[in-house]
Amino acid sequence: MRVISRRTDAGIQVFDESLEPLRVFPLPEFAGSWSISSGRDSLVYATCDEVVRLGPDGGEQWRFEFDPPGPGGETNMSDATFSADDSLVWVYAPSLLSGRAETDEWIVLDAATGEPRSRLPIATAGQGGQQFPLGDGRMMLDVGEGQDGSRIFLASPGDNVHDYGWDDRVLIDVAPGRRQFMTVDHQGQEDMILHAFPGGETLFRLAVADFGEDPEIGVVEWTGGYLDDETAVVVVYGEEEDTGGPWWRHYRVDTRSGKVLGDLGIVTIDETDLEPLGDRTYLITDTDGTLRRM
Numbered sequence: 001m002r003v004i005s006r007r008t009d010a011g012i013q014v015f016d017e018s019l020e021p022l023r024v025f026p027l028p029e030f031a032g033s034w035s036i037s038s039g040r041d042s043l044v045y046a047t048c049d050e051v052v053r054l055g056p057d058g059g060e061q062w063r064f065e066f067d068p069p070g071p072g073g074e075t076n077m078s079d080a081t082f083s084a085d086d087s088l089v090w091v092y093a094p095s096l097l098s099g100r101a102e103t104d105e106w107i108v109l110d111a112a113t114g115e116p117r118s119r120l121p122i123a124t125a126g127q128g129g130q131q132f133p134l135g136d137g138r139m140m141l142d143v144g145e146g147q148d149g150s151r152i153f154l155a156s157p158g159d160n161v162h163d164y165g166w167d168d169r170v171l172i173d174v175a176p177g178r179r180q181f182m183t184v185d186h187q188g189q190e191d192m193i194l195h196a197f198p199g200g201e202t203l204f205r206l207a208v209a210d211f212g213e214d215p216e217i218g219v220v221e222w223t224g225g226y227l228d229d230e231t232a233v234v235v236v237y238g239e240e241e242d243t244g245g246p247w248w249r250h251y252r253v254d255t256r257s258g259k260v261l262g263d264l265g266i267v268t269i270d271e272t273d274l275e276p277l278g279d280r281t282y283l284i285t286d287t288d289g290t291l292r293r294m
Helices: none
Strands: 004-008 011-015 021-025 033-036 043-046 051-052 061-064 077-082 090-091 104-110 116-122 128-133 139-142 150-155 169-174 181-183 191-196 203-207 218-220 230-237 248-256 260-263 282-285 290-293
Touching: 004 033, 004 290, 011 033, 043 077, 051 090, 077 128, 090 128, 090 139, 116 150, 128 169, 139 169, 150 169
Parallel strands: 033 077
Antiparallel strands: 004 011, 011 021, 033 043, 043 051, 051 061, 077 090, 090 104, 104 116, 128 139, 139 150, 169 181, 181 191, 191 203, 218 230, 230 248, 248 260, 282 290
């Protein structure tokens, strides 16, 4: 199961599987991303300038600093994520727009020391990225390029990067058993696709109308994911024509047939709150801020 954590005023709060609080790691306000080790005893965070690992007591264990930005470079946030076995820290660095390099970089660090193992160039002009660790040691990456779209990549440590060649798909989640992955249309949010892993071939495509919703007022949100290998959750969002008020619904999809199984029937505080954990359970947040595992 995925490690459960959330950002609070005190820092990053980490929970066990029963949602009992374990510890709180300090985190600077300017940190853009964080990742918790599978043992729940370490945290790495990334800013636009560096990656830092903290130990169980919250003390710094190592720091990896990027080169200074070039003249006029943008201060876009990097992303740092532990590999599934905690041996590596993968870092997406938006180096092109920051003026640090001629391409963005995917950097692999030794998790124990922070020393670089490899630096993989990727041909993007990213403003940010999100990484998805896989149980076999590989990592998937989604790079957001703003109005220019979203790019998806796959790599093993030290290997060449596989570019799926799309600029119009946002990576939402990877199935727990790594048989497939899920994307949503970037620009118009018109559909979701379940792809074969690792090749990316389309298995099933579902548009807004396939969920019984009006495509004139509804979109597929950039959220959701896999409840387990057999069931995905897709969120359709829209606004009421009369009042302009938002609505959203969580639809279950059979990943083996592409059939829509119906509304999950859960109420959440917003359209992005529900987080599938991959073991047939999911997290939601009560109105008082309490986490619930369902």
